[in-house]
Amino acid sequence: MKNKITILLTAIIILSSCMNVFASSNPKLDEAIAETASYLYETVQNPQIGAIGGEWAVIGLARSGYDVPDSYYQNYYSNVEAYVKNCGGKLHDKKYTEYSRVIVALTAIGKNPADVAGYNLLTAIGDYDNTIWQGLNGPVWALIALDSGGYEMPQNSDAKTQATRELYLNRILECQLPDGGWSLFGGTAAEESGNSVSDPDITGMALQALAKYQDRPEVKKATEEALACMSAMQNENGGYSHGGAENLESSVQMLTALCELGISADDARFVKNGNTLLDAVLSFRNSDGSFQHTSNDSGNSQMSTEQGFYAMVAAQRALEGKSSLYRMSDSPVSAEDGETDNAAGLPGKHADVSVKPLTKPGVTFADIAGHSNQLAIEALAAREIINGKSADAFDPDATMTRAEYAAIVVKALGLPMKEEAKFEDATKTDWFFPFVNTACSYGIINGISETEFNPNGTITREEAAVMTARAAKLCGMNTELETAAVRDVLAGFTDYVTASDWARSALAFCLREQILSEEEIEILPKQEIKRCEIAQMLYQMLGAANQL
Structure with missing residues (x-):
């Protein structure tokens, strides 16, 4: 009997070990995360609003999947409510990153930052001038906070300048330094001596904020320049120095940036003498799970421990193919707050429609370079909505x-x-x-009979218009047109009479909303649609529905 039990236990242990290997391809990282998570849970038992012992610990633990009682996060939320109520909803007069940090933490635990003790914490980052006052980290963290939960830009009636995502993006891009990276005040009127040289910390944060916008050529260009700059600045042991001293936090921000961008820590640009950024981060770990600030420190730093932890979590999530640290559509949802991953979009959209996170930023294909639909194809591929026919080829003209x-x-x-x-x-x-079953269940596409779907049949342009219009309706768009309006839209095309009666309203809708281009003189309704055209249609529709 003892032998049987021993064999059974051995089998369980072996199976458990195998499961860990498959869960992450880096057992050393798994072990480090478990140890530091335990350390943080013990040392930050009552998390409060604050840069130390607060949001970073909460974010790291929540995104790690470490087994933390719900009461831990509820206790943090209660502390936030009390703090917000006590200060009348004003977290800080000048440092608006305070709002951003709390918003990200609340999103990570499934709480609604738009209603904390009756205050909307998102409103503050609708104030452009106050947000950028403290330097580049203002707009950087405003974007990270907004995009963590897919939140719409809040309207701030007290703002001198109402913020938009475009304003924050442009602020980051216009502050890029000649060497390719960023610093806290470089490129601004407040630039001081030393701010004309790129800082790995700030550059890493800027790249994290830009990660979602890699489908924009100007953002992609800025990103590549920054990556080249950071590759050149990287130390021989894989880490970074700031102010002449090698420190953990610089490596943390750049490792997190790579993970947000979907770039492997093993990317050749960021491997020095066989050492990766992850190796550099782990080199600051103490045996008890805590982290040092610099390699010369003899003790530990709570701030460094919290930041080192979330960088490890970012790396682990990347290895496991999960959404990134700051793309929180998979965050736990509070029953009282509702779905957080469905926060973006139009008011009338179906409850099941959600925004696809950016999971493969920077992906492209050799055969779409310079193609008129390149931007749309890359945007969808970056969200794994559409794939290439191979790793290098999209085959844009295929049906x-x-x-x-x-x-x-x-x-x-x-x-x-x-x-x-x-x-x-x-x-x-x-x-x-x-x-097929899902698309049919939601009424997007029908079978050709009650029992047949014809999966290998190709799609015509008018069929694509009908199905895309149905998808748009699920996204909350108004797809209904009066008969006269349909006629007025279609009358501008020489071949509109060849369109099927059942497709004309959908064609008119797609043309009116620029889902189909109005620049052509023909609709070509019966022509088989190309892969590149489908990509463009869905890209236009998702953009119009605030789903990108």
Whole structure:
């Protein structure tokens, strides 16, 4: 009997070890995270609003998946409520990163930052001038906070200048230094001596903020320049120095930036003498799980420990293929606050529609360089809505099947999968089975009969318009047009009479909303649609529906 028990326990241990290996390809990292999580849970038992012993510990623990009682996060939230109530909703007169940091932490634990003790903490970052006052970290963290939960830009009636995402993005881009990176006040009227040289900390943070916007050529260009700058500045042991001293925090921000950008820590640009940024971060760890600020320190630093921890978590999430540290559509949801991943979008959208996070920023294909639909293709590919035919080729002029469209539109809307079988030619062994059933369940696409879907049939331009219009309606767009309005829109095209009656309203809607281009003189409704055209249509629709 003892032998059987021993064999069983051994098997369980071996199986558990295998599961850990598959959960993350870096067991050393898993162990380090578990130890530091335990250390933080013990040392930050009553988290408060603050840069130390507060939000960074909460964010790291919440995003790590470490087994923390719900009461821990509820205690933090109660402390936040009390603090906010006591200060009348004003966290700081000048440092608006205080708001951003708290917003990110609340999002991480599934709480609504728009209603904390009756105060909307998002409102503050609708004030452009006050947000940028403290330097580049103001607009950087405003964007990170807004994008962590897909929040709309809040309206601030007291602001001298109402902030927009564009203003914050432009502020970051215009402050980029000649060497390619950023510093706290470099490129601004407040620039001081020393701020004309890039700072790895600030550059890393700026890259984190820009990660979601890699589908914009100017952002992508700035990102590549910054990465080249940081690669050149990296120390021979894989880390970074600031003010002449090698420190943990600089490596933390750059490692987190790579993870947000979807760039591997093993990327050749950031490996020096076989050492990665992750190696550099781990080199500051003490045996008890805490971290040192510099390699010369003999003790530990609470701030360094909290920052080192969330950088490790960012790396682990990247290895496991999860959403990044600051893309929190997968955060736990508070029952009283509702879904956080569905926060963005139009007011009338279906409750199941959610924003797809940026998971592969910077992805592109050799055969779309200079293509008129390049931006749309890259934007969808960066969110894993659409894939290439291979790692290097998209094949933009190829046609698209009904099954392929079903998969793309379901991914684009972030719809939950429906597994109930609907068609005889779409079975559980088919890769497209869940996508076809889901698209049909939501009324986006129909079968050609009650029992047949025709998954390999190609799609015409008018069919694509109808299905995209249905998807747009789920996103909250008004797709209804009066008969006269349909006629007025279509009358400008020489071949509109060849469009099927059932497709004309959808075609008019897509043309009116610029989902289909109005610049052409023909609609070509019966022509098979190309992959590049589908990408452009969905990109335009998602943009119009505030789903990007």
